[in-house]
Amino acid sequence: MGIRVLVIGGGGREHAIVWKLRQSEIVDSVICSPGNAGIEGIADCFPVPVSDLEGLVELARSERIDLVVVGPEDPLAAGIADLLTDAGIPVAGPSAAAARIEASKSFAKEIMIAAAVPTARSITVTKRDAGIDAIREFGGDGPVVIKVDGLAAGKGVVVAANAAEAIGALDAFLVDRTMGLAGSSVVIEEFLEGPEVSVLALTDGTTIYPLTPSCDYKRALDEDKGPNTGGMGAYTPTRLVDDAMLQRIQTTILQPVIDEMARRDTPMRGVLYAGLIMTTDGPQVLEFNARFGDPETQVVLPTLESDLGILLEAVAKGSLAHVPAPVASGAAVGVILASGGYPSSYGKGMPIAGLDAAADEDMILFHAGTAKNNDGVVVTNGGRVLTVVGLGETIAAARERAYTAANGITFDGLQRREDIALREA
Numbered sequence: 001m002g003i004r005v006l007v008i009g010g011g012g013r014e015h016a017i018v019w020k021l022r023q024s025e026i027v028d029s030v031i032c033s034p035g036n037a038g039i040e041g042i043a044d045c046f047p048v049p050v051s052d053l054e055g056l057v058e059l060a061r062s063e064r065i066d067l068v069v070v071g072p073e074d075p076l077a078a079g080i081a082d083l084l085t086d087a088g089i090p091v092a093g094p095s096a097a098a099a100r101i102e103a104s105k106s107f108a109k110e111i112m113i114a115a116a117v118p119t120a121r122s123i124t125v126t127k128r129d130a131g132i133d134a135i136r137e138f139g140g141d142g143p144v145v146i147k148v149d150g151l152a153a154g155k156g157v158v159v160a161a162n163a164a165e166a167i168g169a170l171d172a173f174l175v176d177r178t179m180g181l182a183g184s185s186v187v188i189e190e191f192l193e194g195p196e197v198s199v200l201a202l203t204d205g206t207t208i209y210p211l212t213p214s215c216d217y218k219r220a221l222d223e224d225k226g227p228n229t230g231g232m233g234a235y236t237p238t239r240l241v242d243d244a245m246l247q248r249i250q251t252t253i254l255q256p257v258i259d260e261m262a263r264r265d266t267p268m269r270g271v272l273y274a275g276l277i278m279t280t281d282g283p284q285v286l287e288f289n290a291r292f293g294d295p296e297t298q299v300v301l302p303t304l305e306s307d308l309g310i311l312l313e314a315v316a317k318g319s320l321a322h323v324p325a326p327v328a329s330g331a332a333v334g335v336i337l338a339s340g341g342y343p344s345s346y347g348k349g350m351p352i353a354g355l356d357a358a359a360d361e362d363m364i365l366f367h368a369g370t371a372k373n374n375d376g377v378v379v380t381n382g383g384r385v386l387t388v389v390g391l392g393e394t395i396a397a398a399r400e401r402a403y404t405a406a407n408g409i410t411f412d413g414l415q416r417r418e419d420i421a422l423r424e425a
Protein backbone atom coordinates (compact mmCIF):
# COMPACT_ATOMS: atom_id res chain seq x y z
CA MET A 1 0.00 0.00 0.00
CA GLY A 2 1.38 3.33 -1.06
CA ILE A 3 0.83 6.74 0.48
CA ARG A 4 -1.83 9.38 -0.15
CA VAL A 5 -0.53 12.89 -0.85
CA LEU A 6 -2.25 16.29 -0.69
CA VAL A 7 -0.69 19.09 -2.72
CA ILE A 8 -1.74 22.60 -1.65
CA GLY A 9 -2.01 25.28 -4.35
CA GLY A 10 -3.37 25.70 -7.84
CA GLY A 11 -0.74 27.03 -10.23
CA GLY A 12 1.73 25.65 -12.75
CA ARG A 13 4.14 24.76 -9.96
CA GLU A 14 1.51 22.59 -8.26
CA HIS A 15 0.55 20.99 -11.58
CA ALA A 16 4.21 19.98 -12.01
CA ILE A 17 4.42 18.63 -8.45
CA VAL A 18 1.21 16.59 -8.84
CA TRP A 19 2.37 15.31 -12.25
CA LYS A 20 5.72 14.17 -10.86
CA LEU A 21 4.25 12.63 -7.69
CA ARG A 22 1.93 10.51 -9.79
CA GLN A 23 5.02 8.77 -11.19
CA SER A 24 6.24 7.85 -7.71
CA GLU A 25 6.32 4.19 -6.85
CA ILE A 26 5.38 4.87 -3.22
CA VAL A 27 2.43 7.16 -4.01
CA ASP A 28 -1.04 5.60 -4.35
CA SER A 29 -3.04 8.73 -4.94
CA VAL A 30 -2.60 12.48 -5.13
CA ILE A 31 -5.25 15.07 -4.36
CA CYS A 32 -4.95 18.84 -4.72
CA SER A 33 -6.61 21.92 -3.27
CA PRO A 34 -7.72 24.10 -4.94
CA GLY A 35 -6.04 22.88 -8.18
CA ASN A 36 -6.99 24.10 -11.67
CA ALA A 37 -8.46 22.77 -14.93
CA GLY A 38 -5.23 20.95 -15.82
CA ILE A 39 -4.58 19.40 -12.39
CA GLU A 40 -8.22 18.21 -12.37
CA GLY A 41 -7.36 15.89 -15.25
CA ILE A 42 -4.81 13.95 -13.16
CA ALA A 43 -5.91 14.38 -9.52
CA ASP A 44 -9.08 14.93 -7.50
CA CYS A 45 -9.33 18.63 -6.69
CA PHE A 46 -11.03 20.13 -3.64
CA PRO A 47 -12.25 23.73 -3.34
CA VAL A 48 -10.50 24.64 -0.06
CA PRO A 49 -8.57 27.88 -0.67
CA VAL A 50 -4.91 28.14 0.39
CA SER A 51 -5.90 30.81 2.93
CA ASP A 52 -8.18 28.42 4.86
CA LEU A 53 -5.58 26.69 7.03
CA GLU A 54 -8.05 24.91 9.31
CA GLY A 55 -10.02 23.76 6.28
CA LEU A 56 -6.86 22.30 4.71
CA VAL A 57 -5.93 20.42 7.88
CA GLU A 58 -9.48 19.06 8.03
CA LEU A 59 -9.23 18.00 4.37
CA ALA A 60 -5.94 16.19 5.06
CA ARG A 61 -7.53 14.44 8.02
CA SER A 62 -10.76 13.42 6.31
CA GLU A 63 -8.90 12.20 3.22
CA ARG A 64 -6.47 10.17 5.40
CA ILE A 65 -3.48 11.95 3.89
CA ASP A 66 0.00 10.59 4.66
CA LEU A 67 2.00 13.52 3.25
CA VAL A 68 1.18 17.16 2.53
CA VAL A 69 3.22 19.20 0.05
CA VAL A 70 2.73 22.96 0.27
CA GLY A 71 3.20 25.03 -2.91
CA PRO A 72 2.80 28.74 -2.08
CA GLU A 73 4.51 30.84 0.59
CA ASP A 74 1.49 32.47 2.24
CA PRO A 75 0.12 29.38 4.01
CA LEU A 76 3.65 28.46 5.13
CA ALA A 77 4.25 31.91 6.60
CA ALA A 78 0.83 31.65 8.28
CA GLY A 79 1.75 28.34 9.94
CA ILE A 80 0.11 25.55 7.92
CA ALA A 81 3.04 23.22 8.58
CA ASP A 82 2.79 23.80 12.33
CA LEU A 83 -0.93 22.97 12.29
CA LEU A 84 -0.36 19.81 10.26
CA THR A 85 2.50 18.72 12.53
CA ASP A 86 0.27 19.25 15.59
CA ALA A 87 -2.36 17.09 13.89
CA GLY A 88 0.25 14.35 13.36
CA ILE A 89 0.24 14.70 9.56
CA PRO A 90 3.68 14.63 7.87
CA VAL A 91 4.37 17.76 5.82
CA ALA A 92 7.09 18.70 3.34
CA GLY A 93 7.17 22.40 4.15
CA PRO A 94 8.71 24.52 6.91
CA SER A 95 7.20 25.83 10.14
CA ALA A 96 6.20 29.50 10.23
CA ALA A 97 9.39 30.18 12.20
CA ALA A 98 11.57 28.64 9.49
CA ALA A 99 9.52 30.16 6.64
CA ARG A 100 10.68 33.55 7.94
CA ILE A 101 13.74 33.01 5.77
CA GLU A 102 11.41 34.05 2.95
CA ALA A 103 8.79 36.08 4.81
CA SER A 104 11.34 38.46 6.38
CA LYS A 105 14.27 39.70 4.34
CA SER A 106 15.95 41.11 7.46
CA PHE A 107 15.69 37.70 9.15
CA ALA A 108 17.23 36.09 6.04
CA LYS A 109 20.10 38.59 6.25
CA GLU A 110 20.57 37.81 9.94
CA ILE A 111 20.87 34.08 9.16
CA MET A 112 23.30 34.74 6.32
CA ILE A 113 25.52 36.96 8.43
CA ALA A 114 25.55 34.42 11.28
CA ALA A 115 26.41 31.64 8.81
CA ALA A 116 28.99 33.76 6.90
CA VAL A 117 27.10 33.25 3.63
CA PRO A 118 28.04 35.60 0.77
CA THR A 119 25.33 38.22 0.20
CA ALA A 120 25.06 41.93 -0.59
CA ARG A 121 25.92 44.26 2.31
CA SER A 122 22.72 45.74 3.71
CA ILE A 123 21.08 47.73 6.46
CA THR A 124 17.49 47.32 7.67
CA VAL A 125 15.74 50.58 8.54
CA THR A 126 12.40 51.67 9.97
CA LYS A 127 13.15 55.42 9.76
CA ARG A 128 13.48 57.59 6.67
CA ASP A 129 16.68 59.36 7.83
CA ALA A 130 18.49 56.11 8.46
CA GLY A 131 17.32 54.91 5.06
CA ILE A 132 18.74 57.95 3.30
CA ASP A 133 22.08 57.47 5.09
CA ALA A 134 22.16 53.84 3.96
CA ILE A 135 21.31 54.80 0.37
CA ARG A 136 24.28 57.21 0.36
CA GLU A 137 26.56 54.63 1.95
CA PHE A 138 25.78 51.74 -0.45
CA GLY A 139 24.85 53.62 -3.59
CA GLY A 140 26.65 56.96 -3.56
CA ASP A 141 25.02 58.44 -6.62
CA GLY A 142 24.89 55.07 -8.39
CA PRO A 143 22.56 52.09 -8.22
CA VAL A 144 21.26 50.66 -4.94
CA VAL A 145 18.49 48.21 -4.09
CA ILE A 146 15.47 48.89 -1.86
CA LYS A 147 13.39 45.94 -0.55
CA VAL A 148 10.39 45.74 1.75
CA ASP A 149 11.12 43.40 4.63
CA GLY A 150 7.90 41.36 4.41
CA LEU A 151 6.14 39.25 1.77
CA ALA A 152 5.12 41.31 -1.27
CA ALA A 153 4.47 38.75 -4.05
CA GLY A 154 7.53 39.91 -6.00
CA LYS A 155 6.51 43.57 -5.94
CA GLY A 156 8.61 44.65 -2.99
CA VAL A 157 12.00 45.17 -4.68
CA VAL A 158 13.18 48.27 -6.50
CA VAL A 159 16.58 48.29 -8.19
CA ALA A 160 17.13 52.06 -8.20
CA ALA A 161 19.49 53.61 -10.73
CA ASN A 162 20.50 56.47 -8.43
CA ALA A 163 19.91 58.03 -5.02
CA ALA A 164 16.87 60.05 -6.12
CA GLU A 165 15.08 56.97 -7.40
CA ALA A 166 16.10 55.06 -4.27
CA ILE A 167 14.69 57.73 -1.97
CA GLY A 168 11.48 57.66 -4.01
CA ALA A 169 11.17 53.92 -3.41
CA LEU A 170 12.03 54.31 0.28
CA ASP A 171 9.28 56.92 0.68
CA ALA A 172 6.77 54.79 -1.21
CA PHE A 173 7.43 51.72 0.98
CA LEU A 174 8.15 53.28 4.36
CA VAL A 175 6.15 56.51 4.37
CA ASP A 176 3.28 55.92 1.93
CA ARG A 177 3.10 52.21 2.79
CA THR A 178 2.35 51.18 -0.80
CA MET A 179 3.09 47.57 0.21
CA GLY A 180 1.22 47.86 3.51
CA LEU A 181 2.81 46.48 6.66
CA ALA A 182 5.35 44.52 4.60
CA GLY A 183 7.09 47.88 4.17
CA SER A 184 7.16 48.92 7.82
CA SER A 185 10.81 47.99 7.70
CA VAL A 186 12.92 48.26 4.59
CA VAL A 187 16.20 46.64 3.60
CA ILE A 188 18.69 48.86 1.76
CA GLU A 189 21.21 46.79 -0.12
CA GLU A 190 24.32 47.14 -2.20
CA PHE A 191 23.75 46.62 -5.96
CA LEU A 192 25.35 43.45 -7.35
CA GLU A 193 25.92 42.54 -10.97
CA GLY A 194 25.81 39.23 -12.76
CA PRO A 195 23.49 36.61 -14.22
CA GLU A 196 20.95 35.05 -11.86
CA VAL A 197 20.40 31.38 -11.06
CA SER A 198 17.82 29.58 -8.93
CA VAL A 199 18.84 26.58 -6.87
CA LEU A 200 15.95 24.61 -5.37
CA ALA A 201 17.16 22.27 -2.67
CA LEU A 202 15.35 19.59 -0.68
CA THR A 203 16.12 19.56 3.00
CA ASP A 204 14.92 17.78 6.13
CA GLY A 205 16.62 20.27 8.42
CA THR A 206 19.95 18.43 8.53
CA THR A 207 20.70 17.07 5.07
CA ILE A 208 20.27 19.28 1.99
CA TYR A 209 20.17 18.01 -1.60
CA PRO A 210 20.21 20.59 -4.40
CA LEU A 211 18.19 19.87 -7.54
CA THR A 212 19.61 20.91 -10.91
CA PRO A 213 20.04 24.71 -11.11
CA SER A 214 17.70 26.66 -13.37
CA CYS A 215 17.10 30.19 -14.65
CA ASP A 216 13.82 32.07 -14.71
CA TYR A 217 12.73 35.14 -16.67
CA LYS A 218 10.93 37.74 -14.56
CA ARG A 219 10.37 40.58 -17.04
CA ALA A 220 7.28 40.64 -19.26
CA LEU A 221 9.01 41.38 -22.57
CA ASP A 222 11.91 40.07 -24.67
CA GLU A 223 15.43 41.18 -23.77
CA ASP A 224 14.35 41.61 -20.15
CA LYS A 225 12.28 44.70 -20.86
CA GLY A 226 8.92 45.64 -19.40
CA PRO A 227 7.53 45.17 -15.90
CA ASN A 228 8.35 42.36 -13.45
CA THR A 229 5.99 39.40 -13.52
CA GLY A 230 5.59 36.15 -11.61
CA GLY A 231 7.79 34.59 -14.32
CA MET A 232 7.51 34.31 -18.12
CA GLY A 233 9.65 31.21 -18.60
CA ALA A 234 12.51 29.09 -17.28
CA TYR A 235 15.08 26.52 -18.33
CA THR A 236 17.38 23.91 -16.84
CA PRO A 237 20.29 23.06 -16.69
CA THR A 238 22.45 26.17 -17.03
CA ARG A 239 26.09 26.61 -18.04
CA LEU A 240 26.30 29.23 -15.30
CA VAL A 241 26.60 26.47 -12.68
CA ASP A 242 28.76 23.42 -13.39
CA ASP A 243 29.29 20.55 -10.94
CA ALA A 244 32.18 22.26 -9.19
CA MET A 245 30.18 25.47 -8.78
CA LEU A 246 27.19 23.56 -7.43
CA GLN A 247 29.49 21.92 -4.90
CA ARG A 248 30.77 25.37 -3.91
CA ILE A 249 27.17 26.61 -3.52
CA GLN A 250 26.43 23.57 -1.36
CA THR A 251 29.38 24.11 0.99
CA THR A 252 29.38 27.93 1.17
CA ILE A 253 25.63 28.66 1.06
CA LEU A 254 23.14 25.80 1.39
CA GLN A 255 24.68 23.69 4.17
CA PRO A 256 25.73 26.66 6.36
CA VAL A 257 22.19 28.09 6.21
CA ILE A 258 20.62 24.75 7.11
CA ASP A 259 23.08 24.32 9.98
CA GLU A 260 22.39 27.83 11.31
CA MET A 261 18.62 27.30 11.20
CA ALA A 262 18.95 23.99 13.03
CA ARG A 263 21.20 25.63 15.63
CA ARG A 264 18.41 28.15 16.30
CA ASP A 265 15.86 25.35 16.78
CA THR A 266 13.97 26.40 13.65
CA PRO A 267 15.08 23.64 11.29
CA MET A 268 14.24 24.16 7.63
CA ARG A 269 12.12 21.24 6.43
CA GLY A 270 10.94 21.43 2.85
CA VAL A 271 12.48 23.33 -0.03
CA LEU A 272 15.16 25.95 0.40
CA TYR A 273 15.20 28.04 -2.76
CA ALA A 274 18.33 30.13 -3.14
CA GLY A 275 18.07 33.04 -5.59
CA LEU A 276 21.72 33.59 -6.54
CA ILE A 277 23.61 36.16 -8.55
CA MET A 278 26.87 34.98 -10.12
CA THR A 279 29.24 37.89 -9.53
CA THR A 280 32.93 38.12 -10.40
CA ASP A 281 33.52 37.38 -6.69
CA GLY A 282 31.47 34.19 -6.91
CA PRO A 283 27.85 33.31 -6.12
CA GLN A 284 26.01 35.62 -3.73
CA VAL A 285 22.51 35.24 -2.31
CA LEU A 286 19.83 37.71 -3.46
CA GLU A 287 17.01 36.02 -1.60
CA PHE A 288 15.79 32.80 -0.09
CA ASN A 289 12.37 31.29 -0.58
CA ALA A 290 10.94 28.57 1.63
CA ARG A 291 9.20 26.64 -1.15
CA PHE A 292 9.46 25.41 -4.72
CA GLY A 293 9.99 28.26 -7.22
CA ASP A 294 7.52 29.03 -9.95
CA PRO A 295 8.15 28.66 -12.92
CA GLU A 296 11.48 26.89 -12.14
CA THR A 297 9.76 23.80 -10.70
CA GLN A 298 8.00 23.29 -14.03
CA VAL A 299 11.33 22.63 -15.76
CA VAL A 300 13.30 21.12 -12.86
CA LEU A 301 10.83 18.32 -12.02
CA PRO A 302 10.50 17.06 -15.62
CA THR A 303 14.28 16.51 -15.77
CA LEU A 304 14.43 14.87 -12.33
CA GLU A 305 14.95 11.13 -12.68
CA SER A 306 14.59 10.36 -8.98
CA ASP A 307 11.31 9.50 -7.29
CA LEU A 308 9.85 12.75 -5.89
CA GLY A 309 7.51 10.86 -3.55
CA ILE A 310 10.43 9.10 -1.88
CA LEU A 311 12.38 12.35 -1.58
CA LEU A 312 9.51 14.43 -0.16
CA GLU A 313 8.47 11.73 2.28
CA ALA A 314 12.07 11.68 3.54
CA VAL A 315 12.01 15.49 3.79
CA ALA A 316 8.88 15.31 5.96
CA LYS A 317 10.18 12.47 8.13
CA GLY A 318 13.72 13.73 8.61
CA SER A 319 15.34 10.78 6.83
CA LEU A 320 16.78 12.43 3.73
CA ALA A 321 20.30 11.12 4.46
CA HIS A 322 18.93 7.59 4.01
CA VAL A 323 17.74 8.11 0.44
CA PRO A 324 20.05 8.64 -2.53
CA ALA A 325 20.74 12.21 -3.68
CA PRO A 326 18.55 13.30 -6.61
CA VAL A 327 19.75 12.65 -10.15
CA ALA A 328 18.56 14.42 -13.30
CA SER A 329 19.15 14.21 -17.02
CA GLY A 330 18.45 16.18 -20.17
CA ALA A 331 17.17 19.71 -20.55
CA ALA A 332 13.80 21.43 -20.24
CA VAL A 333 12.58 24.81 -21.45
CA GLY A 334 9.28 26.28 -20.24
CA VAL A 335 7.49 29.07 -22.10
CA ILE A 336 4.62 30.78 -20.32
CA LEU A 337 1.51 31.74 -22.23
CA ALA A 338 0.06 34.75 -20.43
CA SER A 339 -3.10 36.83 -20.71
CA GLY A 340 -2.88 40.08 -22.67
CA GLY A 341 -2.17 42.94 -20.27
CA TYR A 342 -0.47 40.77 -17.61
CA PRO A 343 1.04 41.72 -15.13
CA SER A 344 -1.39 44.68 -15.00
CA SER A 345 -5.08 44.15 -15.68
CA TYR A 346 -6.22 41.42 -18.05
CA GLY A 347 -9.43 39.70 -19.04
CA LYS A 348 -10.50 36.20 -18.03
CA GLY A 349 -12.73 33.56 -19.59
CA MET A 350 -11.09 33.41 -23.06
CA PRO A 351 -11.54 29.94 -24.60
CA ILE A 352 -8.20 28.17 -25.20
CA ALA A 353 -7.74 26.38 -28.54
CA GLY A 354 -5.20 23.68 -29.33
CA LEU A 355 -4.92 22.03 -25.92
CA ASP A 356 -5.45 18.51 -27.31
CA ALA A 357 -3.08 18.90 -30.21
CA ALA A 358 -0.32 19.83 -27.78
CA ALA A 359 0.31 16.28 -26.57
CA ASP A 360 3.54 14.56 -27.51
CA GLU A 361 6.18 12.80 -25.48
CA ASP A 362 8.77 15.55 -25.80
CA MET A 363 6.55 18.19 -24.29
CA ILE A 364 4.40 18.72 -21.22
CA LEU A 365 1.65 21.24 -20.75
CA PHE A 366 1.22 22.59 -17.23
CA HIS A 367 -1.82 24.69 -16.38
CA ALA A 368 -1.54 27.80 -14.18
CA GLY A 369 -4.54 30.12 -14.58
CA THR A 370 -7.17 27.96 -16.25
CA ALA A 371 -10.74 26.95 -15.41
CA LYS A 372 -13.62 25.12 -17.08
CA ASN A 373 -16.62 27.26 -17.99
CA ASN A 374 -20.23 26.06 -17.74
CA ASP A 375 -19.98 24.36 -21.13
CA GLY A 376 -16.91 22.40 -20.03
CA VAL A 377 -14.58 24.49 -22.20
CA VAL A 378 -11.14 25.29 -20.75
CA VAL A 379 -10.78 29.08 -20.50
CA THR A 380 -8.19 31.54 -19.21
CA ASN A 381 -8.55 32.31 -15.52
CA GLY A 382 -5.41 34.20 -14.50
CA GLY A 383 -2.41 36.21 -15.64
CA ARG A 384 -0.19 33.25 -16.32
CA VAL A 385 -2.35 30.73 -18.13
CA LEU A 386 -0.22 27.80 -19.30
CA THR A 387 3.40 26.68 -19.40
CA VAL A 388 4.56 24.76 -22.45
CA VAL A 389 7.59 22.68 -21.44
CA GLY A 390 9.81 21.21 -24.16
CA LEU A 391 12.19 18.36 -23.30
CA GLY A 392 15.39 17.32 -25.05
CA GLU A 393 18.97 16.22 -24.74
CA THR A 394 20.09 19.83 -25.09
CA ILE A 395 18.65 23.26 -24.34
CA ALA A 396 18.47 23.94 -28.09
CA ALA A 397 16.36 20.82 -28.74
CA ALA A 398 14.12 21.46 -25.73
CA ARG A 399 13.64 25.08 -26.78
CA GLU A 400 12.68 24.12 -30.31
CA ARG A 401 10.05 21.70 -29.01
CA ALA A 402 8.63 24.17 -26.52
CA TYR A 403 8.09 26.88 -29.14
CA THR A 404 6.78 24.45 -31.77
CA ALA A 405 4.18 23.19 -29.30
CA ALA A 406 3.41 26.71 -28.06
CA ASN A 407 2.61 27.77 -31.63
CA GLY A 408 -0.31 25.36 -31.63
CA ILE A 409 -2.08 26.96 -28.66
CA THR A 410 -4.10 30.13 -28.99
CA PHE A 411 -6.46 32.34 -27.04
CA ASP A 412 -7.52 35.97 -27.35
CA GLY A 413 -4.79 38.33 -26.20
CA LEU A 414 -2.12 35.63 -25.68
CA GLN A 415 1.29 37.10 -24.88
CA ARG A 416 4.59 35.28 -24.48
CA ARG A 417 8.30 35.88 -24.70
CA GLU A 418 10.18 34.64 -27.77
CA ASP A 419 13.63 34.55 -26.15
CA ILE A 420 13.28 32.01 -23.33
CA ALA A 421 16.56 30.02 -23.05
CA LEU A 422 17.88 31.66 -26.22
CA ARG A 423 21.11 32.73 -24.51
CA GLU A 424 22.09 29.09 -23.88
CA ALA A 425 20.59 27.45 -26.96
Ligand code: AMP
Pocket: 120, 145, 147, 154, 157, 159, 189, 190, 191, 192, 193, 196, 275, 286, 287
Ligand atom coordinates in the same frame (compact mmCIF):
# COMPACT_ATOMS: atom_id res chain seq x y z
P1 AMP B 1 14.58 39.38 -4.69
O1 AMP B 1 13.08 39.24 -4.52
O2 AMP B 1 15.28 39.81 -3.46
O3 AMP B 1 15.20 38.20 -5.37
O4 AMP B 1 14.77 40.54 -5.79
C1 AMP B 1 14.09 40.50 -7.03
C2 AMP B 1 15.04 40.84 -8.14
O5 AMP B 1 15.67 42.11 -7.91
C3 AMP B 1 16.20 39.86 -8.27
O6 AMP B 1 15.86 38.75 -9.03
C4 AMP B 1 17.25 40.73 -8.94
O7 AMP B 1 17.04 40.81 -10.33
C5 AMP B 1 17.01 42.09 -8.33
N1 AMP B 1 17.90 42.30 -7.16
C6 AMP B 1 17.62 42.00 -5.87
N2 AMP B 1 18.66 42.31 -5.08
C7 AMP B 1 19.63 42.80 -5.87
C8 AMP B 1 20.94 43.30 -5.63
N3 AMP B 1 21.47 43.37 -4.41
N4 AMP B 1 21.65 43.71 -6.71
C9 AMP B 1 21.13 43.69 -7.96
N5 AMP B 1 19.89 43.24 -8.24
C10 AMP B 1 19.14 42.80 -7.21
Ligand code: GLY
Pocket: 216, 230, 231, 289, 292, 293, 294, 295, 296
Ligand atom coordinates in the same frame (compact mmCIF):
# COMPACT_ATOMS: atom_id res chain seq x y z
N1 GLY C 1 10.68 32.24 -9.63
C1 GLY C 1 10.51 33.13 -8.56
C2 GLY C 1 9.76 32.60 -7.42
O1 GLY C 1 9.27 31.49 -7.41
O2 GLY C 1 9.66 33.31 -6.44
